[in-house]
Amino acid sequence: MTGPVFFTEELSNSKVAAIYPSAELARRQAERLRQAMSLSARQVQVLVPGERHPGRKLEPESHNIFRTMIWAHVRLGVIGAIAGLMVYVALRMADIPAVDQSPWLSWLMLVMYGGIFGLMLGGLVTLRPDHDRYVMRVQEALGEGDSAVVVHATSAWQKARAKEFLEAGGAETASTL
Template identity: 45%
Template sequence: MLSELISGERARTKIAALFDSESAAANAANRVQRTAGVPVGQVQLVCPGERHFGRKLEPETRGIVRTAIRAHVTLGLAGAVLGLIVYGVLYIAGNPAVVSSPYVAAVLAAVFGLVFGLLAGGLATARPDHQAVVTPVRDAIKAGRWAVVVHPASPQQCDDALKVLHGVSNEVVRTI
């Protein structure tokens, strides 16, 4: 899968559940650790008014840097290759603009492919899907509520954590 190739993070998915009390949130965090088998370091409790809650939502700063590098290199090269494939198709089809200046057309196709690949790498690094977790958690802690944030390292942990959290909260959100 492409996400495994470009991601430098151990936990690519983030799950959050929102609670009205500390005891409900703490109980949910404990249940996720016990029932879903998610280690303590992958379950974070975010309290109301917490100033630096972003560190609990995105704890893998080195992983994010690795993701940025991998995504840009991988998708940039893939874009350049795809641009050259398009060039080859146009050349074989006898496109007059390509046939009349084959070297220039090849370079331009590779450069345009590279640029689009780098743009895709930027989008993959930005992870716009994380807003589905960040925004509700931010709004909840501003409103005096608690959040449990889980960083599952495997699909099984993800499924198990979701089952546990859906059983104890009506407000569960996750990234892709």
């Protein structure tokens, strides 16, 4: 694993799931994928119908969600405030009358709104809306009696290669961003 990504504090931000009609086929494909890409057993897991806690294999880093929440908000809030400050400086340099007439209020409002916008982006990163389709598709498949191979990629390249490999084997895939 390469280490946490700047905003999420997770080791694996990208995930790919492939749906198979039988547990045996899923296990074989998982093993082939592990060997073909030199992935660890923690990165490639098989989920079967009746699994007690499928969420642990789908999102194994859920314990990091609190850290992700804090750091995404702090980092993006600061970046937003800095962006607001840069907008203020640009408007001052452009001699915008509204900014020139009330510089302190303009500075305060632009920095504050930039920070608030950054905090809202931090909330979006924390929610991880890109994971919904992936999680729901796997849970739906498990409910229908199918099995799934889940890959926790540590890079975009690894995710793309795993997805290609699984689709080449005839599987339907669902992935995160």
